[in-house]
Amino acid sequence: MEIKKGIGVSPGVTIAKAVVLDAEEYRIAQKTVSVDDIPAELERLRSGFDASLAELHSLQEVMARQLGPDIAAIFDFHYGVLSQDRLFEQIASLITQKNYSAAYAVREVLRGYQRRFLNMKDQLLRERVRDVHDIERRLLRHLCGQSGEELTLLAEPFILVAHDLTPSQVANLSQTKVTGVAMDVGGLTSHAAIVVRSMGIPAVMGLKDVSTRVSKSDTMVLDGTKGLVVIRPDTDMLQEYRVEEERIHALASDLIELRDKPAVTTDNIKITLLTNIEFPYEAKACLEKGAEGIGLYRTEFLYLRSEVEPTEEEHYEAYHAVIQAVGGCPVTIRTLDLGADKYTQSQAREPERNPFLGLRSIRYCLQNLDLFKTQLRAILRASVEGDVRIMFPLISSLMELRQAKIVLGDAMEDLEEMGIPFRRDIPVGIMVETPAAALQIKELLREVDFISIGTNDLIQYTLAVDRSNERVASLYTASHPVILRVLRDIIRAAERAQIAFSMCGEMAGEPMYTLLLLGIGLRQFSMAPSDIPEIKKIIRSASIAHAVRVAKRALSFDTDRQVSNYLRDETRKIWPEFM
Ligand code: PEP
Ligand code: MG
DSSP states (O other): OEEEEOEEEEOOEEEEEEEEEOOOOOOOOOSBOOGGGHHHHHHHHHHHHHHHHHHHHHHHHHHHHHHOHHHHGGGHHHHHHHHOHHHHHHHHHHHHHHOBOHHHHHHHHHHHHHHHHHTOSOHHHHHTHHHHHHHHHHHHHHHHOOOSOOGGGOOSOEEEEESOOOHHHHHHGGGSOEEEEEESSOOTTSHHHHHHHHTTOOEEEOOSSHHHHOOTTOEEEEETTTTEEEESOOHHHHHHHHHHHHHHHHHHHHHHHHTTSOOBOTTOOBOEEEEEESSTTHHHHHHHTTOOSEEEEEGGGGGGGOSSOOOHHHHHHHHHHHHHHHTTSEEEEEOOOOBTTBOOHHHHHSOOSSGGGSSOHHHHHHHOHHHHHHHHHHHHHHHTTSEEEEEEOSOOSHHHHHHHHHHHHHHHHHHHHHTOOOOTTOOEEEEEOSHHHHHTHHHHHTTOSEEEEOHHHHHHHHHTOOTTOGGGGGGOOTTSHHHHHHHHHHHHHHHHHTOEEEEOSGGGGOGGGHHHHHHTTOOEEEEOGGGHHHHHHHHHHOOHHHHHHHHHHHTTOSSHHHHHHHHHHHHHHHOTTOO
């Protein structure tokens, strides 16, 4: 048995046999052809291009229908490259001038491009090499026929293990029986991660050498929630995960029952459950999971769909789609949280030494006012269509909040001048996710309509632990007594100021903390849609009186371990199946 830790990029547990995707190489039977065969080779090349373009077109259509236009746009680059005459002509000239076969000429030209991309300084451009490789394989498949493992033909569920996957490879997985994805490379914001997550397939990336440690048909456990894979698990481990898998399935059945039931405690306190989304197409599914709106829309993901900045119209269309999908429910649109681990093209060109402490989020927006105003105008335009709220991320001082509001005022003026309607009284809030904001909460509360506690960052900045660094993962915990105190104080201040507050960090979706959060007064939780059933279940089994006692006791401990053990025990008391 071997356990490998990576980055969990898509939650869930799966146990299945592995299918290892070797670097897919197409056998090119003929390097050169006779002069007489040149016209036929050119004909073959044309057909190869046409078939590839047609395939991309239908793939884009299917993707747009299943996952939304943002995801489908990932193939724009492939389509653009293949539809240019230049590439075709370059390949064709190798056929006519050097008598190369169509397949060999394709490989020569596209490998040349791949080498050039690999030598580029810009990391994002270097990553384009995968797309070029993908284009090469698509063309060669049409010229040489299928090769490698035909995944769609596999009748049994499988975990796909690969060094790397291109966006189109991941997208094609929706037509297979894949139940999990494990990759050597990749991280949370890679295109492949985004697509796989939106498809709801558990996945672990950044596993370094998993593709060389697994053999075809090895049994594997993949835990996308914890970010680990177990290769050839022993009987105990297998048993443990079978139980976990069953637990998840049982919960899924409960979900059907729970979906239409309100999130109320046993002493009749109504709790609002909202969801976090990254793409507009997710909005509809949120309501289906039993949420009552969108508590956090991470709009920076709009930037991942192409190399070019989204236009005001594209921003607007995304917001319009979300608002339509949730039909009157609240939608909290967070302004761009670019930087740190989510780069724009221009940021990627100037790497920072400490990106999480660098030009990130609201700081980036305040230094790129055109980009910021473009987004704000789009949000304002959409504000008349539903219950829209604006939320500024990573606020660390009053001045920053005031500056952001001034820019919002400018965007309002722009629209006014153009005679475009918008909601002047649109609620404006902030994420409380820096220790500075937490410590200056009283002053900040005087100038906002609502706050949302972003524990993901609040924990990382308060405890000085990088949230994405697996080497310090054990130090990153919401159970640290200081975190409990900070949360209690933020909530107390918001209650006193009578300003609406919620929590949208991952902690809000972790069952172990639900009692504590209810006990310190949290009544609005925003989380990944898949977390809703468990949290609703706990809420419906808990009483506020009990939660208050639990919170009081939890706050009396000195160490995170005591806090965690205690919260787990208390959660088990009201919900014995809780692991
Ligand atoms: C957070 O920091 O808690 C949060 C919700 O924002 P993000 O995870 O997008 O940084
Ligand atoms: Mg954050």
